[in-house]
Amino acid sequence: MAIANTSDPEEDELYEHYNFVASKGQEPLRVDKFLMNFIENxxxxxxxxxxxxxxxxxxxxVVKQNYKVKAGDEVKVFFEHPPYEFLLSPExxxxxxxxxxxxxxxxxKPAGMVVHPGHGNYSGTLINALLHHIKNLPVNSDERPGLVHRIDKDTSGLLVIAKTEMAMTHLAKQFFDKTSEREYLALVWGNID
Structure with missing residues (x-):
């Protein structure tokens, strides 16, 4: 979510990075302390x-750091840039x-490569590589260019990437309806029962 920044006319907009709703049992607590409990690092x-x-x-x-969060309060943190997982750069x-x-x-996709940016993996992903290779990839409902499916970081294998809106729609429907066929192979060692 982006909003106009009314406090600083030089900034065009702020982007929501975090959104928390205080639980029913929340005792009044300074917003800075409240957020430290929820935001990693x-x-x-x-x-x-x-x-x-x-x-x-x-x-x-807008509140100051001494605002006391109460039960049911919706607390949001905004910054000048989108969350890093949405800052997609061609690499x-x-x-x-x-x-x-x-x-x-x-x-x-080789094993060890993350498919799309996310917490702790903001570059070096398949999406970053695709954006360098192909301009104007269509974006899926999660704002991830070209992706209709994914595989885990440590898994190697084939991924289908949509280059057009029509391909995105049809491929996403096939994966959703499970009408596409996938085959998985695993290498196993040791004693397996």
Missing amino acids: ATRNKIQLAAKKGHIWVNES DIPLNIVYEDESLLVVN
């Missing part, structure tokens, strides 16, 4: 700086493309 200084910049909102209003990463036409491509 957050320091009190970072949270207080966000409050000073007007980036902490409770129930749709010149080699792709093992096994098939490509005007509508789709099939890429052999």
Whole structure:
């Protein structure tokens, strides 16, 4: 979610990074302390700086760091940039493309490569490589360009990537309806019962 930043006319908009609703049993607690309980790797200084910049909102209003969060309060933290998983940058990463036409491509993802950016993995992903290889990929409902399915980081294998809106729609429907066929192979060692 993006909003206009009314506190600083030089900034176009702020992007929501976090959204929490205080539980029914929440005792009044300073918003900076409240957020430290929920945001991984957050320091009190970072949270207080966000409050000073007007980036902490409770129930749709900007609050200071000493605001006391109460049960049912909706607490949001905004920053000038989108969350890192939405900051998609093309990166010149080699792709093992096994098939490509005007509508789709099939890429052999190596084990160890993350498919899309997420917490702790903001670059070096398959999406970053695809954005370098193909301009204007269609975006799925999760704002992930070209993706109609994914496989885990440590799994190698073929991924189908949509290059057009029509391909995105039809491929996503096939995966949703489970009408596409997939085959998984596993290498196993040791004593298996």
